[in-house]
Amino acid sequence: MIHLAGICRTYQVGDQPVRALVDVDEEIREGEHVAIMGPSGSGKSTLLNVIGCLDRPTAGSYTLGGREVGGLDDSALTQVRRHEIGFVFQFFHLIPRLSAAENVELPMVFAGVPRRERRQRAAAAIAAVGLEERAAHLPEQLSGGERQRVAMARATIMRPALLLADEPTGNLDSKSGNAVLEMLDELSDNGLTLLVVTHNPKVAQRADRILFLVDGRIAKRVAGDQV
Amino acid sequence: MIHLAGICRTYQVGDQPVRALVDVDEEIREGEHVAIMGPSGSGKSTLLNVIGCLDRPTAGSYTLGGREVGGLDDSALTQVRRHEIGFVFQFFHLIPRLSAAENVELPMVFAGVPRRERRQRAAAAIAAVGLEERAAHLPEQLSGGERQRVAMARATIMRPALLLADEPTGNLDSKSGNAVLEMLDELSDNGLTLLVVTHNPKVAQRADRILFLVDGRIAKRVAGDQV
């Protein structure tokens, strides 16, 4: 489903190039559950942003579902992103002026889902992450872990074919973290392709396999039960 | 050094009160290293904000270094905060238009430290968290864990008497996380009073003792080696 060949991403800071991704070759099949680990600054979020069509590689080719993504213009890229990919960002990116429930409804608004159905589905998703009593809160009226759970509910509400999660349990205690991971496992069992960036070996162990990034390169690949 | 008596903090969301802290009584002695754990939404960040003079309790009294803090007006509170307390926020709050080095310099600017000394001390602090090559980057040009480390360097640059850290290693791999924790241990050994909110038992174990919050109350207190 995902085919990366020679992917590079270089940032420019003043006159200094920052080589965030270097020659990344990888194939991820439909329905796979892959974890991405590596030191802080090794390129994990950058890799996820490229795969999630939020960022274009500086070089190399990215084929998603058989289609060469690098060749798409911005509006086509936006379509792919909205319809096929769910994203849990490292720092959530909730809309400040929308409540938790309205944030979860947002992808459905874009997809033209009727209002009554949106309300029901958002309420169910919010309950699934244990936040019924916080549905009306704005993001700044939520704790860190509550915002993270809202981001998870929003990313999964359209049952996307591909879900990218950047440190989805980083702000969660073990109980709410496990609830989120079980939710992800269930989606994965139902055919979702799942990529999870994590620093937590317990989270990585649930994957079929793990990619280790070091200085922008894939340094190592292991099976899930070997971490 | 810190004396909390009957501390309550209630938020109002529409017509719903949210009791984030309920009757918190606690004493923290100078030089103690205390960890704060508890489920997502249990009031940990709220407690830290009250102790850090960023938020006022709805009820109860807070005595810091012998002085009743609740009676201070905003400008006096700001003075206390700037001169005596270092804070690592759950989501960092770096100034977007300032580079990593400039963010670290900021407390020294407020304290009137001369420019040359500021530059030297900021460079040393940035090197101590392994970010020499990222000193000129803006926050949006940094990875999540890099921003977290800049926040740590900024919070400790004035060697405050009290340091409050809200999930200081949540975005860090074990290597950079351990580097940060060793830095905190060293400050603690030198007399710093240290409060750390964490979901990670390994981080909590380094404390002298641990407070467990549940629904805004201190539900349990244990010694550091018992978690």
Ligand SMILES: Nc1ncnc2c1ncn2[C@@H]1O[C@H](COP(=O)(O)OP(=O)(O)OP(=O)(O)O)[C@@H](O)[C@H]1O
């Ligand atoms: N500004 C606010 N207005 C209303 N409710 C709030 C506000 N800030 C926090 N809350 C609520 O108060 C409760 C405690 O929040 P707090 O941020 O202290 O939790 P926490 O223990 O730090 O959680 P986490 O582990 O998820 O970071 C949460 O249930 C949250 O929804």
Ligand SMILES: Nc1ncnc2c1ncn2[C@@H]1O[C@H](COP(=O)(O)OP(=O)(O)OP(=O)(O)O)[C@@H](O)[C@H]1O
């Ligand atoms: N917009 C940008 N401009 C310049 N450099 C950047 C930019 N974004 C990220 N970087 C740099 O690229 C490198 C990779 O960043 P990335 O966010 O992918 O790391 P990461 O593996 O997610 O780290 P963490 O575990 O800390 O979240 C980092 O060293 C970072 O400083």
Ligand SMILES: [Mg+2]
């Ligand atoms: Mg990252």
Ligand SMILES: [Mg+2]
């Ligand atoms: Mg918090």
